[in-house]
Amino acid sequence: MADQTKNQGGSVLRIEEISKSFGPVSALEGVTLHLEPGEVLGLVGSNGAGKSTLVKIITGYYQPDGGRIWVDGEPVEFKSVDDARAHGIETVFQDLALVDELSVYHNLFLNRELTVGRGLRFLRNKRMKEEARRYLSDIQVSIPSVDTPVEKLSGGQRQAIAVARATRQPGMKILLLDEPLAAMGAREASLIIALVKNLAREHGVSMLVVDHNYTHIFELCDRINVIEQGRVTLDKRVEETSLGELTEFMLTSYKQQLQYG
Template identity: 35%
Template sequence: MRHEEKSLLSMKGIKKSFSNNHVLKGIDLDVVPGEVHVLLGENGAGKSTLIKILTGAYEKDEGEIYWEGQLVNINNPVDSMKLGIATIYQELNVIPQLKVYENIFLGRELKKGGKSSLLNQKEMKEQAKRYLQMLGQNPNLADRDLGELGIGQQQLVEIAKALTLDAKLIIMDEPTASLSGAEVEQLYKTVEGLTKKGIAIVFISHRLDEIKRMGDRITILRDGFKIETLPVKTTSTDKWIELMVGRALDEKYPKQSFVLGNEGFRVEDLKVKDSNHLLSFNVRYGEIVGIAGLVGAGRTELARAIFAADPKDKGKIFINGNEVTIKTPRDAIQAGIAFITEDRKNEGLLLDQPLDFNIALANMKSFRSGRLINLKKIKDTAKNYINELKVRPGNIELNARKLSGGNQQKVVIAKWLCTKAKVFIFDEPTRGIDVGAKVEVYRLMNQLVENGAIVLMISSDLPEILGMCDRVLVMSEGKITANLNRNEATQERIMKAATGAEEASGNLLKTATGG
């Protein structure tokens, strides 16, 4: 901890409103060189707005920003960049078709003789190699097409880009959200290396374990106010959550146990396209079954094959012991299957359409009277779901884009409730949503099970799997490698099965970088 040191960045009394909506109501933030400073808050607490003010995407209404003790103005992204602020967004800003070194120097290409119109590719490659080496990467990556790299390496390329800009402060917005286990480890190491060089990191994350591991100080925001800045190591995660949601959260995982019933769902010898493995498993009434595994283990592919979102080579699916034929997503929906996809923005929602339309979309048929659609019935139904699931803001005419991640997820769930589905397949249901909304999603799963639905949950969040599931299937390289009951499932056993540890330890890396 180096609190006594001079601040690198000091934001004081930052306020920002959009029309009448006060998003930031006077926020202070102090960052010293070489620290990892975590921003924690529920969706809508003001984290992204604060970051956007820092990166020059928004202008603040009130308040002061000091950079190395000097009062500065950040009116646009160039101002921010010149100060030495770089941002690694969750959705990476890279161009897959260009080479790695071209990405690193994009927009600031080096020219031959300084100002000629010919590119100095040799020099750019050399420099790119040096920065890659600095980040512990193979320097020869510089010449590869960026699209060939895994997400983790692409992210490192962005960090390299920040280094070429002489960044003194790097903002990372949920950087581990789409990384595999090995890639996350690599990122931790990289961050450690950066802080040793005196670079400060502002880190946004919802994963408390990783905050605990990486953070030096944590600033908690709620409803546009700064609640407190605390040292990470000496405070408990429960304390953070309490400050973040403004009340003590009863439990992070509100697990409920129900009487185990008959088998309700069974997959038999399913062969995902381009895979060599046959997959079989079942789910009984009264249980939540989790599917754990590393990114790229084939979990989403399995779900997509069940739902016929992608073609499958073979395989039978049984609901209540009866085989159902599923050739298209439409068949799957008619059979009573719901698929809450991992990418809600691109696969779950129509972002520029209102909530009621989104909710009715997968079961439009039920709103027909004769040839016409009963718009009032859609509105009434949507309102019911929105009240029931506490979607905020609860205006059904609002476009889905305007909602926070957690609320968007609730709309997706409402859409599937609206189809009267009996089998719910959740793929990373709580990714990128805040703790409060997570608990609501878990409660909903409980309710579904209680009301006689089958619930299957794919998740990369191990605590979530351990916290909510009655049984855990583990996948590795396209195979189901373990089937563990709640009392057998531990972090170690799952990781062992997920990495195929008994086969070869080298597989960990292979799977992880295979994307």
């Protein structure tokens, strides 16, 4: 009970002692972190440190073995992606979660199709197309047509569609971005960075960004957490640290892992 009161501060998201194993492999060993309203938190760490697993737990795709999650000070338990979405958590997955065979607009609306009728829900394709077209032009994403199957799009265009799908949701409070800029050219990356910054500043959306590119992290984030071997090992605001310090820290912990790991 005392524990719970402690966590009812202003944090929009707080996770405590989250652990997750896949068979004998332990991916997360008690991760604790918090995310403040309108804050952009960068999550960095070497490959296999558990960043993507953590993202998939917060988004309801995986269920943790142990630990607790609070959203707006309220304890939550996500059994599915829909559960997390109901709490305003949207995700851009590392693999983008796009279905190549489907059109751009069907991907944008996948599992949240506009429909009529109950039981058998009939697709309102025309409305979905219109809304997709309008939204993509609003955020200045250029694609040949919303009818195009996403398999015909370039890597960067696909990434933009994946980001657009998450940001389109009106009830969004928390946005999880797992390597959102990985496949992007400089121009598209700056477009997405501008979009992300706008969402944080203007709409108060809190974000958790996983990225290997520290330059992007410093450009986007207010605070940085380093996750190593399933734990958070560093928590600093960007103005308290530097690219050099972060690189040095990562290098040191990497060397330690090689020695003792």
